[in-house]
Amino acid sequence: MRMEPTNESLARAASDGDGAAFAQLLERQYDGIFSLAFRLSGSRADAEDLTQDVCTALPTKLQGFRGEARFTTWLWRVVVNAAHDRRRRAATRARHTEGWGDWEKNRRAGDSETSEAVDWLTQAMRSLPEDLRDTLALVLDDMTHEDAADVLGVSAGTISWRVSEAKKHLRALREREDQV
Amino acid sequence: MSDEFDDLKHAMKAAMPAPDAAQKASHLAMAQKKFETLQGSADEARPTSDRPKTGIFRGVREMLSTLSTRGALTASTAFVALGLAVVVPDWRQAPQLFDAGYSVDEAQPVPVVRERAEADDTLGRAAPEAEMEIQEAPVIIVPEPLVQSAPVVSMQQDGAYTRAMPVPGDGALVQIEGDTEAFADADQNPLKVTADEPVSTFSIDVDTASYSFIRSALMNGQMPPVESVRIEEMINYFPYDYAEPQGDQPFETTVTVTDTPWNPDTQLLHIAIQGEKPALEDRPPLNLVFLIDTSGSMEAANKLPLLKQSLALMLPQLTEEDEIAIVTYAGSAGQVLEATSATDTDAILGALDNLSAGGSTNGEDGLRQAYSVAEGMAEEGEVTRVLLATDGDFNVGFFDPKRLEQFISDKRESGTYLSVLGFGRGNLDDEIMQTLAQNGNGQAAYIDTLSEAQKVLVDQLTGALFPIANDVKIQVEFNPGQIAEYRLIGYETRGLNRQDFNNDRVDAGDIGAGHTVTAIYEITPVGSPAVLTDDLRYGEVAASSDSDELGFFKLRYKAPGADNSRLIETPILAGGDVTDEMRFAMAIAGFGELLTDSPYLGDWSYDQAIALANASKGDDPFGYRAEAIRLMRLAESLDQ
Numbered sequence: 001m002r003m004e005p006t007n008e009s010l011a012r013a014a015s016d017g018d019g020a021a022f023a024q025l026l027e028r029q030y031d032g033i034f035s036l037a038f039r040l041s042g043s044r045a046d047a048e049d050l051t052q053d054v055c056t057a058l059p060t061k062l063q064g065f066r067g068e069a070r071f072t073t074w075l076w077r078v079v080v081n082a083a084h085d086r087r088r089r090a091a092t093r094a095r096h097t098e099g100w101g102d103w104e105k106n107r108r109a110g111d112s113e114t115s116e117a118v119d120w121l122t123q124a125m126r127s128l129p130e131d132l133r134d135t136l137a138l139v140l141d142d143m144t145h146e147d148a149a150d151v152l153g154v155s156a157g158t159i160s161w162r163v164s165e166a167k168k169h170l171r172a173l174r175e176r177e178d179q180v
Numbered sequence: 181m182s183d184e185f186d187d188l189k190h191a192m193k194a195a196m197p198a199p200d201a202a203q204k205a206s207h208l209a210m211a212q213k214k215f216e217t218l219q220g221s222a223d224e225a226r227p228t229s230d231r232p233k234t235g236i237f238r239g240v241r242e243m244l245s246t247l248s249t250r251g252a253l254t255a256s257t258a259f260v261a262l263g264l265a266v267v268v269p270d271w272r273q274a275p276q277l278f279d280a281g282y283s284v285d286e287a288q289p290v291p292v293v294r295e296r297a298e299a300d301d302t303l304g305r306a307a308p309e310a311e312m313e314i315q316e317a318p319v320i321i322v323p324e325p326l327v328q329s330a331p332v333v334s335m336q337q338d339g340a341y342t343r344a345m346p347v348p349g350d351g352a353l354v355q356i357e358g359d360t361e362a363f364a365d366a367d368q369n370p371l372k373v374t375a376d377e378p379v380s381t382f383s384i385d386v387d388t389a390s391y392s393f394i395r396s397a398l399m400n401g402q403m404p405p406v407e408s409v410r411i412e413e414m415i416n417y418f419p420y421d422y423a424e425p426q427g428d429q430p431f432e433t434t435v436t437v438t439d440t441p442w443n444p445d446t447q448l449l450h451i452a453i454q455g456e457k458p459a460l461e462d463r464p465p466l467n468l469v470f471l472i473d474t475s476g477s478m479e480a481a482n483k484l485p486l487l488k489q490s491l492a493l494m495l496p497q498l499t500e501e502d503e504i505a506i507v508t509y510a511g512s513a514g515q516v517l518e519a520t521s522a523t524d525t526d527a528i529l530g531a532l533d534n535l536s537a538g539g540s541t542n543g544e545d546g547l548r549q550a551y552s553v554a555e556g557m558a559e560e561g562e563v564t565r566v567l568l569a570t571d572g573d574f575n576v577g578f579f580d581p582k583r584l585e586q587f588i589s590d591k592r593e594s595g596t597y598l599s600v601l602g603f604g605r606g607n608l609d610d611e612i613m614q615t616l617a618q619n620g621n622g623q624a625a626y627i628d629t630l631s632e633a634q635k636v637l638v639d640q641l642t643g644a645l646f647p648i649a650n651d652v653k654i655q656v657e658f659n660p661g662q663i664a665e666y667r668l669i670g671y672e673t674r675g676l677n678r679q680d681f682n683n684d685r686v687d688a689g690d691i692g693a694g695h696t697v698t699a700i701y702e703i704t705p706v707g708s709p710a711v712l713t714d715d716l717r718y719g720e721v722a723a724s725s726d727s728d729e730l731g732f733f734k735l736r737y738k739a740p741g742a743d744n745s746r747l748i749e750t751p752i753l754a755g756g757d758v759t760d761e762m763r764f765a766m767a768i769a770g771f772g773e774l775l776t777d778s779p780y781l782g783d784w785s786y787d788q789a790i791a792l793a794n795a796s797k798g799d800d801p802f803g804y805r806a807e808a809i810r811l812m813r814l815a816e817s818l819d820q
Contacts, residue, residue, distance in 0.1 A: 014215075022215050026208060034199040044197045051199070055207040059215035121191035124184075140192050157367065163185075170184035 007071035015062045025071075026058065032072070033079055039137035040083040042125055053082045069150060076143075076151040080134060087130075120177075127173055128166055135162040368776060369675070371667045373713050374660040380668055381655045381676040383688030384453065384697045385410075388636075389602055389613060391417035392626035394775065395807075398814045404775060411670030411772030412699065418768065418804055419639075420696040420761040422454035430648040431455045431691055433748060435733050436756030440702055441766055441792055442773075442784030445710030449656075449666075449701040449752065450762045451733070455648050457694040463646060465501035466565070467519070467557040471550035473570035474535055475510040482628065483604040487569050488532045490601075490633030495529075497641050498522035505553050506531055509546025519557045544584060554596045563646055565597045568616065571604040588619045589687065595741065597647065601636070602626040614673070619687070639802060646693040649737040651745065653688045654699060655681045656752070658731040664711045665704040667780070669769050681736060684745050691737075698765045702780065703730070729753060763796035764805060771812055774819075786816035 005013075005021075007028070013021035033054050038047035061078055065071070125133055138148040139159070149156040372380065390413035397404035425432035434452040441448075470491065478484040498504070499522065506517035506528075517531040550566045558564040588598055598620025600613045617624035625636045653676060658666055680686040691697060704710050731752040736745040770789045773781050790812045797805045 017219050019212065019215060019219070023208070023212055026211055030204055030208065031199055034204075035196055038196055039192060047197075048200070048203055051203075052207050052210070055211040056214050058211055059218045063218075121188060121195055124188055124191075136188070140189050155367075167185050170188060174184050 008067055011062060011065050011071045011074075012067060015065050022059065022062070026055065029072075029075060030055075033075070035141070036076060036079050036137060037083070039140060040080065040134065041086075042122065046086075050079070050083055050086055053086065054079055057082065073147060073150045076138065077153070080138075080151060083134075124170055124173055128169055132162050132166045132169070135159055136166055139163060367672065368778065369668045369670070369672050371665050371712060371780075373665055374658045374663045378660055379655060379657045379678050380666065380701070381653065381678050381681050382668065382671045382699070383674045383676055384652045384654060384691065384699070385412050385671060385674050385689050386416055386691065386695050386697060387413050387614065387617065387624045388417040389624045389626035390414060392602075392628050392632055395811055396628045398811050398818065401818065403815065403818050406776050409772055409775045410673065411769055411776070412674070413670075414772045415670065415698045415700070415765050415768045416696070418764070418808070419694075419802075420452065420454075420698060420765065421798075422452040422696055422759075422761060424454055425456045429456075429748075430737070430739070433733070433735060433750070434756070435750065435752050436758055436762060437703075437730060437752065437754050438756070438758045438762070441770060441788065442781045443702070443710055445708045446702050446704045448766060449703050449730070450758075450765065451654065451656075451699040451701075452762065452765075453652075453691065453695075453697040453735075455691045455693055455695040455697075463693075465559075465562045466498065466503070466522075467554060467559075467562055468498075468502065468504050468522075469550045469554045469557070469564075469566045470504065470506045471546050471566055471568045472506060472508045472535060473510065473546075473568075474508045475571075477571050478510075478603070479536075480604055483571050484535060486627065486630065486633065487601070487603055488535070489630055490627060490637055491532060492529060493630070493633055494637040494641065495522060495525050497638055503557055504528055505557065506535075507546060507550045507553055508535060509549075515549060515553060519553070544587075547584075547587070551591050551596060555594075558595065563597075564595060565599060565622070566620070567599050567601060569601045569603060570613075571602070585615060585619045588616060592620055598622045600624045603628075618689070622690075623692070635802065635804070647690045647740050648693050648695075649691045650740055650742075651684070651686075651688040652691055652697075652735065652737040653681050653686075653745075655734045655736075656701065656731055657734075658703070659727055659729055660706075661727065662706055662730045663703050664706045664708065665713060666701050669700045669702060670772065671699065681734070684736075684738070684743065698762075700766065700769050760796040760798045764793060764798065767793035767796060768808065771808070771815070775815065786812055786819070790816070 005024075007025065010021045010025040010028075014025055030051075034047060034051045037050040037054070038044065041047050041050055057078070065074055068074075069077075125136070128136065134152065135148060138151060139145065143151075145156045145159040145163070149159045152159070387410075390408060390410040393408050394404040394414065397408070423432050423434050432454045434454075436450045436452070437447050438450065439448070440446045472484075472487065474484065478487075495504075502522040503519045504517070504522050505515065505519045507515045516535065517528065520527050522528070547566075547568070550568075554564050554566050592598070598616060599622035600617045600620075602613050602624065603626075613624045613626075616622075625632075627633050627636060655678070674689065676686065676688065689697075704712075729751040733750050733752050735748045737748075738745045767789050770781070770784065770792065771786075774784075774786060774789060790809055793805065793809050793812065797809070800806055
């Protein structure tokens with residue numbers, strides 16, 4: 001069985017100037033970056049912009065990758081920071097759209113059940129404070145609380161607390177819906 | 181009712197769009213172009229609207245406080261921050277400090293500064309404060325490799341910098357490589373209020389890696405990072421002579437309550453488990469597959485060469501019936517020694533001599549091959565074990581660590597165990613080692629010197645290799661009528677859910693032949709002035725019981741190979757004979773608490789720990805306890 005080079009070794013090679021390693025690394029991580037970007041931003045357009053930010057910043061940032069953390073942990077941190085950056089810029093330009101509110105119309109229109117779920121998702125994500133939303137963006141992809149804690153630079157306990165807070169929010173939301 | 185969280189997860193999955201192929205191609209091309217351009221030009225800082233934070237001290241402090249565990253760990257080994265501690269324990273060595281010929285490179289950027297830049301800042305620009313720090317302050321990187329037996333940190337008058345100097349030690353093998361050590365970081369077990377949570381459940385632990393790590397840090401003149409300290413592994417590093425099992429029980433448990441050395445108003449509940457020591461001549465034949473990491477990082481003197489010496493020490497303990505095979509992994513895995521009788525020392529040592537380090541690590545392939553060799557060797561009535569020797573950079577490549585765990589625990593079910601021997605420092609991924617050994621029903625030991633190899637592979641060979649009980653779990657129910665509060669000392673990474681105790685499918689630790697396991701609770705009796713929590717004004721009054729039992733002790737274990745557990749239970753009563761063995765364990769518990777800056781010790785200090793350990797040292801035939809006392813002294817002077 002032949003093994004692929006690890007993310008870490010590719011990242012080290014790339015930070016030493018190996019263009020092929022960089023290409024392979026980014027190709028491998030691209031979908032992951034995009035999907036985290038989507039979970040963070042809530043719209044396809046925003047996710048694409050955010051992914052582009054990350055892609056163009058990576059060559060510079062990689063030079064600082066020292067292998068202290070797992071590469072993906074480091075990468076998700078870069079994506080989360082990029083998302084914060086984008087939100088901040090959007091806010092200062094007073095063009096702030098409510099991320100999870102700017103939802104693509106007509107997508108999956110044929111599937112009513114799914115779009116109902118999507119609406120609930122949008123609504124649910126919107127109802128959450130920013131830090132809970134970021135936390136969910138990570139843990140909804142089956143990331144462990146420990147890893148999410150590493151990415152966000154908080155303790156695992158904080159992540160668990162945020163997840164339980166988020167669950168409370170969701171439950172309350174569901175209850176309100178059920179009453180209507 | 182469905183779980184909203186799961187609903188959200190599904191909704192998210194359903195809503196997730198696939199990345200647009202054209203977009204993706206254009207993004208990738210853009211990034212590649214940027215990458216190529218960058219190779220020719222300097223890293224340009226883009227302007228930012230964020231106000232640069234100024235001040236070197238502030239910068240460094242923030243840097244340290246925001247670093248992740250791994251980063252901080254590297255920071256503490258790679259450079260010494262600006263707190264100006266001057267520790268020169270041996271003045272005769274002082275002249276060496278200034279003429280050992282190490283150049284001081286003032287311009288060299290400190291790696292952690294970059295870490296902050298990438299972790300905290302926004303895209304595409306270097307953190308301005310980081311750049312400024314480098315220019316303003318000469319921060320000196322400790323040259324490596326750093327080999328020393330005494331902690332030496334010095335300061336020069338003209339600049340705020342510290343440097344550590346290498347002092348050649350007596351056969352010191354430990355090197356620090358500013359690298360990627362990682363630890364399972366669990367918070368200290370908190371104080372529990374008996375009325376709220378009367379039941380405490382955990383798995384036993386016979387790993388010792390944490391103690392060896394602490395030792396090598398202290399020997400290097402550094403306080404071990406708090407997250408590397410696992411008190412139960414420190415306590416269980418030492419063999420204790422507890423009461424031996426009677427009849428056909430594989431082990432004996434002794435529960436004793438005595439005064440707490442560091443607090444007159446609390447007591448310690450000491451739980452001792454002594455495994456039976458089967459006669460050596462009766463032991464079943466062993467099949468050992470050494471899976472040896474020969475990746476490039478294993479080249480250092482304290483890794484592969486030490487491993488070879490260690491195995492040479494171990495061979496005389498084995499008999500003709502025992503078989504050894506060797507598999508290596510690095511780049512590609514390969515079997516370098518067919519199953520060979522352990523008495524054929526020439527063949528085995530010859531194969532070991534031919535090992536050399538090189539290439540990158542491919543752990544999973546190696547593991548698969550080692551297990552398949554082991555399965556080929558296994559016969560009815562024999563004990564088969566894979567011994568993974570690595571510096572911990574156990575690279576699982578493309579595969580999910582969870583799958584690796586699953587793989588190992590599946591193999592455990594089929595009767596092949598796994599133990600992990602850690603070597604060297606710098607790459608040691610302690611968390612992975614622990615996880616592997618825990619899932620493989622084995623022990624994780626960290627070998628930093630030949631004497632440690634002697635302990636693990638010779639003196640305690642039987643315990644390390646012959647399991648006598650699997651999945652040993654302990655559950656203690658405290659009586660709220662007697663005990664107001666309790667806390668378990670150590671075992672943070674071994675906690676189990678209350679319901680897991682009776683669930684035989686939940687894995688737990690194992691006891692080998694002759695092993696001892698110690699667990700200590702600090703308990704606060706009802707009405708003691710040491711009770712830290714107030715009664716609830718509106719809470720329910722705890723159901724009081726007239727019983728004078730302090731609690732009820734339960735232990736479950738499985739005979740090796742059995743699927744169903746057996747239960748041992750006994751009430752916990754005040755008193756019991758306190759032996760020196762127990763007192764020494766308490767001294768080590770206190771030592772661990774001191775290393776973690778535990779809030780529960782009050783004024784109790786290293787002096788008292790040393791006095792207690794000295795008084796209870798006992799026979800100490802191997803000198804382990806004397807060494808621990810030396811480490812306490814070392815820690816005391818380093819902790820000033």
